[in-house]
Amino acid sequence: MPDLDDVSAAAGTVPATGGVGIVTPRDFVHDQPFTFQSGQSLPGFTLRYETYGRLNETRDNVIVICHALSGDHHCAGRHSPDDRKPGWWDNLIGPGRAVDTDKFFVVCANCLGGCVGSTGPSSLNPATGRPYGISFPFVTIRDMVRSQKLLLDHLGVAALHAVIGGSMGGMQVLQWGIEYPGFVRRLLAMATTSREGAQAIAFNEVGRQAIMQDPAWNHGDYPKDGGPRTGLAIARMMAHITYVSDASMDRKFGRRKKADANRDAYTFDVQFEVESYLRHQGQSFINRFDANSYLYITRALDQFDLAQAYGSLEAAFAPVQAETLVVGFTSDWLFPPEQNRTIALALLRCGKRATYAELETDLGHDSFLLESEDLYTLVRSFLERPTAVEVDFNI
Amino acid sequence: MPDLDDVSAAAGTVPATGGVGIVTPRDFVHDQPFTFQSGQSLPGFTLRYETYGRLNETRDNVIVICHALSGDHHCAGRHSPDDRKPGWWDNLIGPGRAVDTDKFFVVCANCLGGCVGSTGPSSLNPATGRPYGISFPFVTIRDMVRSQKLLLDHLGVAALHAVIGGSMGGMQVLQWGIEYPGFVRRLLAMATTSREGAQAIAFNEVGRQAIMQDPAWNHGDYPKDGGPRTGLAIARMMAHITYVSDASMDRKFGRRKKADANRDAYTFDVQFEVESYLRHQGQSFINRFDANSYLYITRALDQFDLAQAYGSLEAAFAPVQAETLVVGFTSDWLFPPEQNRTIALALLRCGKRATYAELETDLGHDSFLLESEDLYTLVRSFLERPTAVEVDFNI
Numbered sequence: 183m184p185d186l187d188d189v190s191a192a193a194g195t196v197p198a199t200g201g202v203g204i205v206t207p208r209d210f211v212h213d214q215p216f217t218f219q220s221g222q223s224l225p226g227f228t229l230r231y232e233t234y235g236r237l238n239e240t241r242d243n244v245i246v247i248c249h250a251l252s253g254d255h256h257c258a259g260r261h262s263p264d265d266r267k268p269g270w271w272d273n274l275i276g277p278g279r280a281v282d283t284d285k286f287f288v289v290c291a292n293c294l295g296g297c298v299g300s301t302g303p304s305s306l307n308p309a310t311g312r313p314y315g316i317s318f319p320f321v322t323i324r325d326m327v328r329s330q331k332l333l334l335d336h337l338g339v340a341a342l343h344a345v346i347g348g349s350m351g352g353m354q355v356l357q358w359g360i361e362y363p364g365f366v367r368r369l370l371a372m373a374t375t376s377r378e379g380a381q382a383i384a385f386n387e388v389g390r391q392a393i394m395q396d397p398a399w400n401h402g403d404y405p406k407d408g409g410p411r412t413g414l415a416i417a418r419m420m421a422h423i424t425y426v427s428d429a430s431m432d433r434k435f436g437r438r439k440k441a442d443a444n445r446d447a448y449t450f451d452v453q454f455e456v457e458s459y460l461r462h463q464g465q466s467f468i469n470r471f472d473a474n475s476y477l478y479i480t481r482a483l484d485q486f487d488l489a490q491a492y493g494s495l496e497a498a499f500a501p502v503q504a505e506t507l508v509v510g511f512t513s514d515w516l517f518p519p520e521q522n523r524t525i526a527l528a529l530l531r532c533g534k535r536a537t538y539a540e541l542e543t544d545l546g547h548d549s550f551l552l553e554s555e556d557l558y559t560l561v562r563s564f565l566e567r568p569t570a571v572e573v574d575f576n577i
Numbered sequence: 578m579p580d581l582d583d584v585s586a587a588a589g590t591v592p593a594t595g596g597v598g599i600v601t602p603r604d605f606v607h608d609q610p611f612t613f614q615s616g617q618s619l620p621g622f623t624l625r626y627e628t629y630g631r632l633n634e635t636r637d638n639v640i641v642i643c644h645a646l647s648g649d650h651h652c653a654g655r656h657s658p659d660d661r662k663p664g665w666w667d668n669l670i671g672p673g674r675a676v677d678t679d680k681f682f683v684v685c686a687n688c689l690g691g692c693v694g695s696t697g698p699s700s701l702n703p704a705t706g707r708p709y710g711i712s713f714p715f716v717t718i719r720d721m722v723r724s725q726k727l728l729l730d731h732l733g734v735a736a737l738h739a740v741i742g743g744s745m746g747g748m749q750v751l752q753w754g755i756e757y758p759g760f761v762r763r764l765l766a767m768a769t770t771s772r773e774g775a776q777a778i779a780f781n782e783v784g785r786q787a788i789m790q791d792p793a794w795n796h797g798d799y800p801k802d803g804g805p806r807t808g809l810a811i812a813r814m815m816a817h818i819t820y821v822s823d824a825s826m827d828r829k830f831g832r833r834k835k836a837d838a839n840r841d842a843y844t845f846d847v848q849f850e851v852e853s854y855l856r857h858q859g860q861s862f863i864n865r866f867d868a869n870s871y872l873y874i875t876r877a878l879d880q881f882d883l884a885q886a887y888g889s890l891e892a893a894f895a896p897v898q899a900e901t902l903v904v905g906f907t908s909d910w911l912f913p914p915e916q917n918r919t920i921a922l923a924l925l926r927c928g929k930r931a932t933y934a935e936l937e938t939d940l941g942h943d944s945f946l947l948e949s950e951d952l953y954t955l956v957r958s959f960l961e962r963p964t965a966v967e968v969d970f971n972i
Contacts, residue, residue, distance in 0.1 A: 320843035320844075384814075387852045431774070431775035437885065447880065484848075
């Protein structure tokens with residue numbers, strides 16, 4: 183177990199105005215066999231992670247951030263002063279921010295099966311010297327959580343002040359509460375679901391087909407900088423539509439034409455700003471994401487159904503000890519408010535401490551990532567108010 | 578101009594229990610130059626069409642049906658007794674049905690730019706002996722309507738009792754009322770919009786990219802039975818999701834697994850019924866639709882914006898003489914109720930006779946195609962009640 187200073191230095195946090203400053207990701211190498219829920223196993227794995235803030239003496243001021251499908255471990259700060267953008271949840275996390283790194287030690291890891299440093303299908307299989315491709319074990323949300331627990335054990339964390347995540351991150355939050363009840367004081371799940379529904383599976387399937395039907399996919403066997411870039415871009419373009427809302431797209435783009443577009447209205451080239459924006463989303467995604475990871479992670483989403491896995495939602499939540507806050511967003515049509523409310527209601531039916539908050543927004547599913555004083559207030563007060571939850575320091 | 582008997586025999590209507598019976602499509606060949614809105618032109622064109630019922634003596638008991646993106650002229654009856662399914666709006670059209678073919682002479686044509694008999698990008702260019710491909714002129718909703726008017730002139734139609742359509746068909750309905758105000762008594766537009774919004778354009782663009790990025794597209798130059806079948810299937814799978822609703826998919830499929838699927842939950846093969854259903858939608862579509870037509874028709878949808886085309890919605894509707902009924906469906910998220918209500922409100926602001934009806938349904942955009950006694954009642958009463966609209970028989 184690394185000592186406190188080592189842990190706090192892990193992310194190389196440098197104080198900076200308005201944020202956690204310059205951060206350096208680190209790798210946690212687990213060199214023991216890891217068996218996935220599917221029964222498949224790996225001789226070990228790596229999780230790339232970042233931390234912000236300092237672990238306290240009792241090693242329990244820890245907040246775990248779980249990322250969504252296309253996210254990664256880099257949720258706050260910058261890797262270099264030249265970075266154009268900070269981590270994906272930088273608006274929420276930092277000194278004095280809603281997730282206050284002056285008080286909490288924040289940990290975020292790229293998920294198992296991912297492609298931004300953690301072991302996934304694009305990692306080299308030591309047995310063959312080639313990327314795993316689709317010989318990589320199938321990954322579930324539970325596998326992601328179990329691997330994160332090993333990282334926290336490695337960091338010497340005694341208990342979690344909270345686990346926070348939106349979308350797929352919210353699924354992990356719920357799984358954390360079920361899997362390690364004595365370890366977690368607070369669960370904060372946003373824009374998520376306890377059960378991937380038919381429409382969400384359908385969109386995932388179209389994305390997977392776009393990838394797998396691309397000849398460059400080649401049954402998952404492609405070079406690092408090649409692969410089904412066309413299929414992955416199309417999957418991302420489509421998925422992106424589901425992350426926003428009709429109203430927000432209309433406000434942001436409406437029917438505006440590209441200023442530099444061919445003035446001829448009759449073309450299949452980019453004509454509307456929204457087309458240009460989507461193509462950009464697709465193109466930038468293929469430079470940072472692995473197509474096989476996209477297959478694995480969307481399949482993990484599809485598989486997620488707590489009621490099915492445990493018999494009922496009440497049975498799933500029976501072990502939960504943490505206090506839970508679920509946040510739904512009115513314009514989220516990927517994981518609509520009802521699906522979020524359902525989680526809190528099931529927890530309440532089990533006699534758990536749970537609250538549901540619904541934020542009025544027209545920004546769609548991605549609302550949880552966007553600036554919102556209302557969200558910051560909710561998060562801050564949930565994290566900072568006392569909770570009666572006792573954690574078991576011996577776990 | 579063909580005589581009455583010729584016209585009524587056109588579709589070879591054979592009475593049959595519960596429908597219009599066996600019908601035979603016919604081709605209208607317009608052998609004069611036709612100039613598109615884009616300024617491009619063709620030396621002539623063909624529209625494939627069907628008719629049901631008999632034209633009356635005054636040649637004004639005519640109802641034009643306008644089809645949606647993936648529809649065609651075959652909206653009622655069967656082409657052969659062995660046909661597994663009747664035309665796409667057979668539930669609405671027939672003797673004694675809401676669109677009563679005992680009273681009305683119903684005409685439906687495959688749209689210009691289509692691929693089911695009418696001239697479109699898959700038609701042979703007489704100048705080259707090869708399919709037009711993307712050298713075909715760009716088509717607009719107005720072009721579709723203008724070409725239909727030429728067909729009706731050919732049939733000797735004096736006035737229209739009504740024009741009816743949903744989705745893209747509804748756009749044509751509105752355009753009919755604007756373009757030929759003295760010719761049309763009633764407009765019935767369902768599940769439509771006066772303006773394709775950013776989200777709808779975005780989905781169209783993803784579909785087009787799936788097609789155009791498929792190497793088999795080859796800049797639109799592909800053999801009749803080849804082409805970008807993979808891309809077209811993906812476009813259709815995605816579009817199909819937008820035609821239904823989260824609730825209807827959950828009811829129809831939920832998370833049920835395919836009975837004959839590999840029982841292994843860990844696979845990228847079909848696992849959920851909804852995946853199998855979508856793949857089937859994609860596969861059956863590529864056997865009946867041309868990828869270039871898909872590009873052209875989605876572009877026609879994108880271009881549709883009456884307010885932009887005429888300066889304002891009120892200016893667009895200024896010439897309208899017909900009485901209008903607009904029907905929105907609560908669960909339609911492609912062209913939501915508000916977009917339908919907007920049409921009726923703009924007509925009312927112009928002092929036109931317009932009504933908006935909203936039907937409660939959880940079946941999504943495709944609700945207009947599905948069995949609904951409420952819809953039948955609305956349609957029947959709108960078509961059969963007297964209207965004060967005078968039509969100009971000299972047009």
